[in-house]
Amino acid sequence: MSEKRISKPIRVGNVTVGGGAPIVVQSMCNTDTRDVMSTIRQIRELEEVGCEVIRVAVPDMEAAEAIPSIKKRIKIPLVADIHFDYRLALASIKGGVDMLRINPGNIGEPARVKAVVLAAKERRIPIRIGLNAGSLPRAYHPELSVARRMVEAALEEVHLLESLDFDLIKISLKAFDVPTTVEAYRDIADKVPYPLHVGITEAGTPRTGIIRSSVGIGTLLYLGIGDTIRVSLTSAPREEVFAAYEILKSLNLRERGPILVSCPTCGRTEVDLIPVAEAVEKELMRISKPVKVAVMGCAVNGPGEARDADVGIACGKGKGILFKKGEKIGVVEEKDFIIALMREVDKL
Numbered sequence: 001m002s003e004k005r006i007s008k009p010i011r012v013g014n015v016t017v018g019g020g021a022p023i024v025v026q027s028m029c030n031t032d033t034r035d036v037m038s039t040i041r042q043i044r045e046l047e048e049v050g051c052e053v054i055r056v057a058v059p060d061m062e063a064a065e066a067i068p069s070i071k072k073r074i075k076i077p078l079v080a081d082i083h084f085d086y087r088l089a090l091a092s093i094k095g096g097v098d099m100l101r102i103n104p105g106n107i108g109e110p111a112r113v114k115a116v117v118l119a120a121k122e123r124r125i126p127i128r129i130g131l132n133a134g135s136l137p138r139a140y141h142p143e144l145s146v147a148r149r150m151v152e153a154a155l156e157e158v159h160l161l162e163s164l165d166f167d168l169i170k171i172s173l174k175a176f177d178v179p180t181t182v183e184a185y186r187d188i189a190d191k192v193p194y195p196l197h198v199g200i201t202e203a204g205t206p207r208t209g210i211i212r213s214s215v216g217i218g219t220l221l222y223l224g225i226g227d228t229i230r231v232s233l234t235s236a237p238r239e240e241v242f243a244a245y246e247i248l249k250s251l252n253l254r255e256r257g258p259i260l261v262s263c264p265t266c267g268r269t270e271v272d273l274i275p276v277a278e279a280v281e282k283e284l285m286r287i288s289k290p291v292k293v294a295v296m297g298c299a300v301n302g303p304g305e306a307r308d309a310d311v312g313i314a315c316g317k318g319k320g321i322l323f324k325k326g327e328k329i330g331v332v333e334e335k336d337f338i339i340a341l342m343r344e345v346d347k348l
């Protein structure tokens, strides 16, 4: 794994992004921001599953005016997502938002961008320059690859903000295409010191979107690139948070909650292992400690193959062997597989 790129850190509310801080997990509400109660309810649910920064869409003034009421009743930093209308950015800043996500290219004339940047600077609110491949104008450097076009466009925005003596910057360059996204981030990572928000845009439903996001985000993180991640899914935002942690856990970058190891089953399996693994997975959802739990399909290879699990069960015909770090600690009846395993998990 490559050494982590150390970026210039920024503070988003009480969360540090970049500068070697742990990679921050974020998501975006899919509620109507003007519906304050629903938005607060969703953010609290996301806080519970470990979301660390939350973004809301601010499409009109009523949404901007909802920010103070939302902000007051949540714990994690709030990011306002603004397109086109600089007045919404100004109102969001006034409402106490912790960060703005804008695409300065669609905010309009420089005087408007300047007004937003000056207001952000006064309150030390960072700005994410959020570029998506799909929103680049067709006429913009058509001779270049999509990745290069994104980088060029982002650099223009960076220079605009820097010319206003503003450096509380974070950048994202998202595309649906994974190689394009990876290429764009690798390129900009060498050109600017700022933290990078990494993700694959419009990745799809969980079935395909988690894979696409894992490949894209995982590749970048493996290369040491990325300070905060969002897994974009056509699903409830909490699924994005679960997926983000699984990506981070699989690269040993963050710990949160249990890791379930379960074997794929084979001709040696003598029990119906799939429902056992699924039941254990469900039970583990109530556990917050970082434990590794194994559910294996035979006593011959199971304990050995899952040697590094804190606790596990190797399920045989009618009976299972409970093991800790590969060492046998007991034998249980098939009807007690799940309860006995969970008792050991709770003891840890």
Ligand code: SF4
Pocket (backbone or CB within 6 Å): 263, 264, 265, 266, 267, 268, 269, 296, 297, 298, 299, 300, 301, 302, 305
């Ligand atoms: S642990 Fe046993 S049942 Fe599971 S895949 Fe390995 S050999 Fe097959």
